[in-house]
Amino acid sequence: MKVTLAKELKQKPDFTKLGFGKYFTDHMLIMRYDAANGGWQESEIVPYGSFNMDPASCVLHYGQGIFEGLKAYKDGNGNITMFRPRDNFNRMNRSAKRLCMPEIDVERAVKELEELIKIEKEWIPTAPGTSLYIRPFMIADEAFLGVHPSKKYIFAIILSPVGSYYANGLAPVKIYVEDTLTRASLGGTGEAKCLGNYAASLLGAEKAKQMGYEQVLWLDAETKKYIEEVGAMNMFFVIDGTVVTPMLDGSILPGITRDSAIKVLKKNGYKVEERHVGVDEVIDALKNGKLDEAFGTGTAAVISPVGTMGYKDEVYTINDNKIGKISLWLYEQITGIQTQKIEDSFGWVYHFSK
Numbered sequence: 001m002k003v004t005l006a007k008e009l010k011q012k013p014d015f016t017k018l019g020f021g022k023y024f025t026d027h028m029l030i031m032r033y034d035a036a037n038g039g040w041q042e043s044e045i046v047p048y049g050s051f052n053m054d055p056a057s058c059v060l061h062y063g064q065g066i067f068e069g070l071k072a073y074k075d076g077n078g079n080i081t082m083f084r085p086r087d088n089f090n091r092m093n094r095s096a097k098r099l100c101m102p103e104i105d106v107e108r109a110v111k112e113l114e115e116l117i118k119i120e121k122e123w124i125p126t127a128p129g130t131s132l133y134i135r136p137f138m139i140a141d142e143a144f145l146g147v148h149p150s151k152k153y154i155f156a157i158i159l160s161p162v163g164s165y166y167a168n169g170l171a172p173v174k175i176y177v178e179d180t181l182t183r184a185s186l187g188g189t190g191e192a193k194c195l196g197n198y199a200a201s202l203l204g205a206e207k208a209k210q211m212g213y214e215q216v217l218w219l220d221a222e223t224k225k226y227i228e229e230v231g232a233m234n235m236f237f238v239i240d241g242t243v244v245t246p247m248l249d250g251s252i253l254p255g256i257t258r259d260s261a262i263k264v265l266k267k268n269g270y271k272v273e274e275r276h277v278g279v280d281e282v283i284d285a286l287k288n289g290k291l292d293e294a295f296g297t298g299t300a301a302v303i304s305p306v307g308t309m310g311y312k313d314e315v316y317t318i319n320d321n322k323i324g325k326i327s328l329w330l331y332e333q334i335t336g337i338q339t340q341k342i343e344d345s346f347g348w349v350y351h352f353s354k
């Protein structure tokens, strides 16, 4: 790997006011792919900066692009860790297959990411709730106006020091159940972390925002009866003591935080069901006082309690708009493992070599 260091380093932002995804570090990793030239080329760490792209570049026209999101942490002694990085690159390869893009070597990607983060270690915030957000992505970069899989790609990783995803931290969010627009459908690209899914979700999100909601809860495309997920979070409901979450049936993104939550819950004796979850079932549980709590899971916010749910013309309050017991406990468990305050019995924490 070739490393070219920046001549001048940026001024670091105030680490107590990071927000999410606003600041980027001094360097980035780039690896180019050219089918006519042996596939993946040697990767490079270069100063953070613009791409020079041909206006006919495939991704700009047909959206052949995928991404990932994970986090790195630094403790008081300067030890750096990441959370389940191989799972992210493996998922990236599954997304790549769905979009006819080339796969990457997972072990090599993890090692090179480690090198990039070591160069940027001063950018890793250490206060509780903060971390270094890692955004790997891959875009099609062949200059050709025609719909076919690109023969050239750019794989890149950028880094952003982040605070909590929501301005109010772990405060309950308001979600609106969208019953007209669709995010993903069976046979489509819902289970791939691909660019178009997010563009498709924007109108619903804007509609919800205008009604005073923060997130959209998407339903299945065909019947609009079953709960799928929130734009960038998987959903969990605690109904009468049982934790239920929509099963991965092809149109839902298989979240790594979702998987972590299920495993932590099961290990601690909770009953977890992965199955179809009807929106009517949730509303009935709400009306009968059996919906104990609801929360979303995702890398950015980890656990996000849901306090208000709007569906058609009704507004429902969940758990008195308070953070639920299981939501808070899970947040503490998962972030505890991530920051090594709780023992990692799952082998999820990736330790950096010295």
Ligand SMILES: *Cc1c(COP(=O)(O)O)cnc(C)c1O
Binding pocket: 069, 193, 229, 230, 231, 232, 233, 234, 253, 254, 255, 256, 257, 258, 297, 298, 299, 300
């Ligand atoms: C990334 C993402 C999630 C959460 O996945 P994690 O691996 O837990 O971060 C959930 N839904 C969608 C649509 C996503 O893009």
